[in-house]
Each structure stands twice: as C-alpha cells, then as structure tokens.
Amino acid sequence: MNQTSLFSRNVIHQGDCISVMRRMPARSVDFILTDPPYLVRYQSRDGRRIINDDNGRWLGPAAREMFRVLKNDSLCVSFYGWTQTDRFIGAWRAAGFRIVGHIVFRKKYASASRFVCYTHESAYVLAKGRPALPENPPADVIDFPYTGNRLHPTQKPVAILKPLIEAFCPKGGLVLDPFCGSGSTLVAACEADCDYVGIELDRNYHRIAARRLAA
Incomplete structure (x- = not known):
C-alpha cells in the first residue's frame, strides 16, 4: 500500500482498520459511519461469521484512531451490539467522543427471538x-x-x-467507514454526493465492496 493511494479519496483498503487509520492524517475525515462487529460471536443462518466478532481487543484502539482522524466539531455514527453496550460506550468515551444522540432502526421482521423478538438495530451519534x-x-x-x-x-x-450522511456530512465531504463490509456506507456516500474511504479486513468482503463500487 503506497502513501498516495492511502490518502486518496474514493478508495477501499483491504487490511486492519487500526493500522490503516494510524497512517491517515489527523483531522482528515468529515464524517464516520460504521457498523463494527458486535462482539457477540454472530453466525448467520447460512453459517457466515464476522472476523473479530469473538473479541474486543480492537475496540479501544479503533475508537481512538477514529477520533484522531475525524475533524474537530464533527460527528460519527456507529452501530453496536446492545449486549455489549457498556464496552462500546466505554471505548468511545475513553477515546474522547461525547454521546449526542441515539437511533433505532425498526425492522418488519425478527432477526432472532429469545425473551423478546429482536426487531431493531441501534446506533449512537458521537461528537x-x-x-x-x-x-x-x-x-x-x-x-x-x-x-x-x-x-x-x-x-x-x-x-x-444515505439520510445520515446527508444530515451529518457536508456536501462533497469525506465519509470514512473503517468496518465497511460489502460497502453499503460507501454506496450511500456516492448517492449523497460525498467522497469515501472504506477499510475492510476480510478479503472476500473487500472484493465484494470493490466490485459493488466499480459498478
């Protein structure tokens, strides 16, 4: 990975997000929108898993780098696993973020059922x-x-x-997703007339995201 490609806009890096962000300039990103592993050892019905969903060693270092590369007086929206809320909030606050909002994404279906049916996802708005x-x-x-x-x-x-990017990122600004998966945040950034930088550890999903953005 060369320095020119690292600091370019509209690229997707394959690798560890902490290592990649450490090489990014401080205060270079206008908005962060991301969906990190929930720390729940998730396995989908067809057997797929998420890398690093079985440990939280990356959580604090990733939060610190996200805070560092984000411009002053800017926002981050991060999904999280509700069973690990205290760990996520602790990492965000230790990095320097303030919680300024909370969003619930209401589903028409249950992703799982235990004591209750799980019919929503959640994200915090961090400043x-x-x-x-x-x-x-x-x-x-x-x-x-x-x-x-x-x-x-x-x-x-x-x-x-897309509505989150439109609300929280200036037109033409730079959106970072350090856990970009198949690239949904990056597609949304394009549709909102913003630039993006994506980072994905899993080589398979990095290829999927790259093909999706190329299309």
Missing part, C-alpha cells in the same frame, strides 16, 4: 468537539428495509445510511 446542529436532523426511529443479507451477513440497507 468530537461541538458540531453544529444539522439543518435537517434525521428521526431517531428509522424504518429498516430488509436487504436479504445477500452480500454480507449483517448487510445494512443503503436507504437508512
């Missing part, structure tokens, strides 16, 4: 410094259309990501 309030803030409950998880076992629909 670095004192960001300006958005002109058109998104709702804190957003309907979540089903993707079929065809490209990734936890694939997020572009339709729920």
Whole structure:
C-alpha cells in the first residue's frame, strides 16, 4: 500500500482498520459511519461469521484512531451490539467522543427471538468537539428495509445510511467507514454526493465492496 493511494479519496483498503487509520492524517475525515462487529460471536443462518466478532481487543484502539482522524466539531455514527453496550460506550468515551444522540432502526421482521423478538438495530451519534446542529436532523426511529443479507451477513440497507450522511456530512465531504463490509456506507456516500474511504479486513468482503463500487 503506497502513501498516495492511502490518502486518496474514493478508495477501499483491504487490511486492519487500526493500522490503516494510524497512517491517515489527523483531522482528515468529515464524517464516520460504521457498523463494527458486535462482539457477540454472530453466525448467520447460512453459517457466515464476522472476523473479530469473538473479541474486543480492537475496540479501544479503533475508537481512538477514529477520533484522531475525524475533524474537530464533527460527528460519527456507529452501530453496536446492545449486549455489549457498556464496552462500546466505554471505548468511545475513553477515546474522547461525547454521546449526542441515539437511533433505532425498526425492522418488519425478527432477526432472532429469545425473551423478546429482536426487531431493531441501534446506533449512537458521537461528537468530537461541538458540531453544529444539522439543518435537517434525521428521526431517531428509522424504518429498516430488509436487504436479504445477500452480500454480507449483517448487510445494512443503503436507504437508512444515505439520510445520515446527508444530515451529518457536508456536501462533497469525506465519509470514512473503517468496518465497511460489502460497502453499503460507501454506496450511500456516492448517492449523497460525498467522497469515501472504506477499510475492510476480510478479503472476500473487500472484493465484494470493490466490485459493488466499480459498478
């Protein structure tokens, strides 16, 4: 990986996000939107798993690098696993983020059933410094259309990501997704007229994201 490609816009890096972000300039990203492993040892119905979903060693270092590369007075939206909420919040706060909002993505189906039926995903809105309030803030409950998880076992629909980018990233700004999976955030950034940098550890999903963006 050369220095020119590392700092270019509209690229997807294959590798460990902590290592990649450590080589990125500080305060170079306008908005972060990401869906990291939930730390729940998830396995989809067809047997697919997520790398590093079985440990939290990466959580603190990744949060610190996300904070460092994010511009001052800017926002990050991160999905998280609700059973590990305290670990995520602890890592974000230790890195310097403030929690300024919470979003629930309402599903029409249950992804699992235990004591209750799980029919939502969640994300926190995190601030670095004192960001300006958005002109058109998104709702804190957003309907979540089903993707079929065809490209990734936890694939997020572009339709729920694009409004967040439009609200929280300046037009033409740079969106970072350090856990980009099949590239849904990156597609949403393109549709919102923003640039992107994606990072994905799994070589298979990196190839899927690259093909998706090339198309």
